[in-house]
Amino acid sequence: MDKTHLILTFAHRGEAQSFLKELPFKSIAQDHYQWDDGAIIRSLIITGEGLENTTLKLAKTLGDQSANHLINLGICGHIPRAGEEFSIGQVIQVRTAMKAESTNDLVFKSYTTSSDTKLKLPQADLISTVNRVLDKKNHAKFSPFASLVDREAWAIGLVADHYQTPFSVIKVISDFADGEFCQMVKDDALIWSDSLLREYLKWEALLLDQEKESDESFTQDFPELYLTVSQERTLSNLLKALRLKGREVSSLKEETNYNEICAQKIHPKKKSKIFLESLKDILNPLEKELRDRLSQQTKLLSQAGFQVRFDQGFEKEVLHLNISLENEEEYKRAIRALEQYDFKKFQKTIRGDLLV
Amino acid sequence: MFSRILIENEVKDLPTTQKILKRFPSLPYQFIDRIDDVFGRVKKPYLQKRQNLQLFLGKKRGQLVKEAPDAYGLAGEPHYYFIHAYNCIYECEYCYLQGYFHSPDIVLFLNHDEIAIEIQNTLSRHEGTVWFHAGEFSDSLALTHLTGELPFYFDLFRKFPHAKLELRTKSANTRELLKQTPCPNIVTSFSLSPQERIKKTDLKTPSLKHRLLAMRELQEAGFPLGIHLDPIIHEDNFEESYQSLFAEMDHYLDLTSLEYISMGVVRFTSNVFHQVKKNYPDSELLAAEFSSSFDGKVRYPRPFRQWILGKIRDIALGYDVSPEKVYLCME
Numbered sequence: 001m002d003k004t005h006l007i008l009t010f011a012h013r014g015e016a017q018s019f020l021k022e023l024p025f026k027s028i029a030q031d032h033y034q035w036d037d038g039a040i041i042r043s044l045i046i047t048g049e050g051l052e053n054t055t056l057k058l059a060k061t062l063g064d065q066s067a068n069h070l071i072n073l074g075i076c077g078h079i080p081r082a083g084e085e086f087s088i089g090q091v092i093q094v095r096t097a098m099k100a101e102s103t104n105d106l107v108f109k110s111y112t113t114s115s116d117t118k119l120k121l122p123q124a125d126l127i128s129t130v131n132r133v134l135d136k137k138n139h140a141k142f143s144p145f146a147s148l149v150d151r152e153a154w155a156i157g158l159v160a161d162h163y164q165t166p167f168s169v170i171k172v173i174s175d176f177a178d179g180e181f182c183q184m185v186k187d188d189a190l191i192w193s194d195s196l197l198r199e200y201l202k203w204e205a206l207l208l209d210q211e212k213e214s215d216e217s218f219t220q221d222f223p224e225l226y227l228t229v230s231q232e233r234t235l236s237n238l239l240k241a242l243r244l245k246g247r248e249v250s251s252l253k254e255e256t257n258y259n260e261i262c263a264q265k266i267h268p269k270k271k272s273k274i275f276l277e278s279l280k281d282i283l284n285p286l287e288k289e290l291r292d293r294l295s296q297q298t299k300l301l302s303q304a305g306f307q308v309r310f311d312q313g314f315e316k317e318v319l320h321l322n323i324s325l326e327n328e329e330e331y332k333r334a335i336r337a338l339e340q341y342d343f344k345k346f347q348k349t350i351r352g353d354l355l356v
Numbered sequence: 357m358f359s360r361i362l363i364e365n366e367v368k369d370l371p372t373t374q375k376i377l378k379r380f381p382s383l384p385y386q387f388i389d390r391i392d393d394v395f396g397r398v399k400k401p402y403l404q405k406r407q408n409l410q411l412f413l414g415k416k417r418g419q420l421v422k423e424a425p426d427a428y429g430l431a432g433e434p435h436y437y438f439i440h441a442y443n444c445i446y447e448c449e450y451c452y453l454q455g456y457f458h459s460p461d462i463v464l465f466l467n468h469d470e471i472a473i474e475i476q477n478t479l480s481r482h483e484g485t486v487w488f489h490a491g492e493f494s495d496s497l498a499l500t501h502l503t504g505e506l507p508f509y510f511d512l513f514r515k516f517p518h519a520k521l522e523l524r525t526k527s528a529n530t531r532e533l534l535k536q537t538p539c540p541n542i543v544t545s546f547s548l549s550p551q552e553r554i555k556k557t558d559l560k561t562p563s564l565k566h567r568l569l570a571m572r573e574l575q576e577a578g579f580p581l582g583i584h585l586d587p588i589i590h591e592d593n594f595e596e597s598y599q600s601l602f603a604e605m606d607h608y609l610d611l612t613s614l615e616y617i618s619m620g621v622v623r624f625t626s627n628v629f630h631q632v633k634k635n636y637p638d639s640e641l642l643a644a645e646f647s648s649s650f651d652g653k654v655r656y657p658r659p660f661r662q663w664i665l666g667k668i669r670d671i672a673l674g675y676d677v678s679p680e681k682v683y684l685c686m687e
């Protein structure tokens with residue numbers, strides 16, 4: 001996936017009308033539009049109303065082509081509650097999407113969006129319902145949890161979670177979830193779609209800025225290295241951890257003797273391995289110290305042919321020794337090494353003595 | 357601090373509820389039947405505590421006093437904790453609460469009279485000293501100016517000198533405590549770390565100096581104090597950091613008259629560690645030399661733990677703290 005791919009979902013065409021009018025989207029299938037500007041592919045999908053429709057349409061789209069981010073845009077109902085009272089036409093960024101099978105049956109699993117405070121939109125939680133909330137009687141059941149209701153957002157979260165793709169939800173308030181709904185939607189649909197487009201463009205600019213930052217390639221600092229995919233991942237993790245400890249790439253190169261490693265006439269994969277080991281030692285100085293100490297203490301045993309292992313995490317004072325003996329001389333050498341081994345010193349080391 | 361208050365119908369007329377409502381006159385509030393119907397019913401991300409922290413007021417139901425895990429406090433004596441609150445206003449990056457409840461919202465239980473009955477029932481099953489810890493799921497002092505339960509527990513524990521109460525805190529909010537008459541069996545214990553560590557990891561908690569000043573005031577007023585050096589987090593210069601921490605502690609306090617100094621090295625359940633990664637992706641903790649330990653916890657390997665604790669214990673003994681007063685927590 002070279003280009004950034006964003007998927008925009010709407011329940012109804014009316015909600016998407018400004019996007020289709022103002023941006024160069026082209027129809028590529030029924031209810032599926034695309035705009036590829038060379039760097040970013042934007043897919044716009046009209047899912048139809050309801051959790052089921054949304055899940056099916058979106059799962060199919062994501063199954064065909066992965067995406068960097070999903071965003072659901074559209075209208076929602078509002079149940080005013082203490083401290084969260086919005087007005088019709090206000091645009092809100094959804095924080096968490098929950099689901100209710102019925103008014104008494106809130107589904108525990110909720111999905112958290114990648115809401116961004118930089119967007120400067122009010123934030124609120126939302127419940128996606130199986131049936132439309134048309135009756136004020138239901139408000140008391142929902143209001144301790146959330147002040148927005150819709151019929152799609154939770155499904156976006158579900159699919160996004162399945163495909164491990166971040167998702168966002170931006171909604172415009174169309175009604176107060178009391179049945180006074182359909183006529184107003186028709187009248188104001190264009191204005192609301194315009195509001196959504198305006199906020200979407202701000203959202204996209206913020207998102208792409210962040211992606212640019214996190215995309216800065218770490219491997220470019222080490223062009224001389226040949227890295228396998230797994231080594232690349234290890235390097236990325238090590239560098240991230242070392243950065244958290246405030247270490248700079250330039251000083252790391254010096255500390256690991258990077259240039260000397262690169263100049264060695266050995267297999268390129270081996271060079272990378274040596275370099276990664278040195279980074280690991282810098283990241284974990286205590287472990288290196290302990291390992292060096294123990295390997296010094298068990299040198300004679302190793303020389304006598306023993307494979308030496310320690311308990312994982314050194315929780316137990318146990319030394320695991322493994323050896324295959326083929327003749328008497330090997331046997332005698334092994335016995336001599338065992339006799340000379342200082343087990344007390346090993347115990348002291350494991351108990352934290354002598355360290356550093 | 358809070359975005360909304362949700363109040364159980366059963367406690368809406370209690371004086372504490374009214375006091376809290378008066379304290380936040382402009383805060384929206386709503387009545388609910390049971391906290392359990394709402395709190396944690398749907399998973400709420402931990403960091404929403406930064407923008408959208410709700411306060412619940414209600415009654416704790418079920419077991420009100422529980423046996424504390426092994427090595428919780430001074431060895432050889434039974435330890436219990438009681439639950440009068442869930443969650444905390446601070447934000448320590450290692451806090452185990454981030455993996456515990458499904459919500460960061462603060463819950464205050466107001467049925468202290470029922471908790472007291474259960475404390476007395478527990479006491480009746482023991483003969484010698486029994487410890488009770490407040491604040492297993494919260495900070496014991498941070499909100500006491502709101503909750504006002506301290507006089508109640510002081511009265512209670514004064515009646516049972518063989519029962520010890522530990523109030524564990526990272527706050528410097530000692531105003532309500534100072535209004536009480538010190539009681540020899542009520543120990544206020546402060547968790548301390550070097551200031552640099554507090555700045556990096558114990559987000560939103562009072563500075564070391566503020567805590568030490570609060571402790572000095574308490575000590576001068578005759579309140580028994582304890583110190584928790586927990587969690588200790590290793591860094592290259594940790595010995596120096598703890599040397600200066602002890603120097604500062606010594607400057608403000610009489611260390612020899614402390615009830616105890618407990619020490620513990622940072623540790624996480626794997627679930628909490630996962631939450632730390634999620635909530636604090638830039639935390640230094642994620643670059644630490646942890647491994648999975650014998651009990652499934654993520655912690656430093658044993659030789660490092662022992663070494664770190666040994667070094668800090670030596671520093672403590674250098675300040676004439678008696679060895680019997682230094683104990684290792686959760687080791």
Ligand code: SF4
Nearest residue numbers: 444446447448451526
């Ligand atoms: S003070 Fe304690 S309870 Fe509060 S966030 Fe820090 S570790 Fe958690």
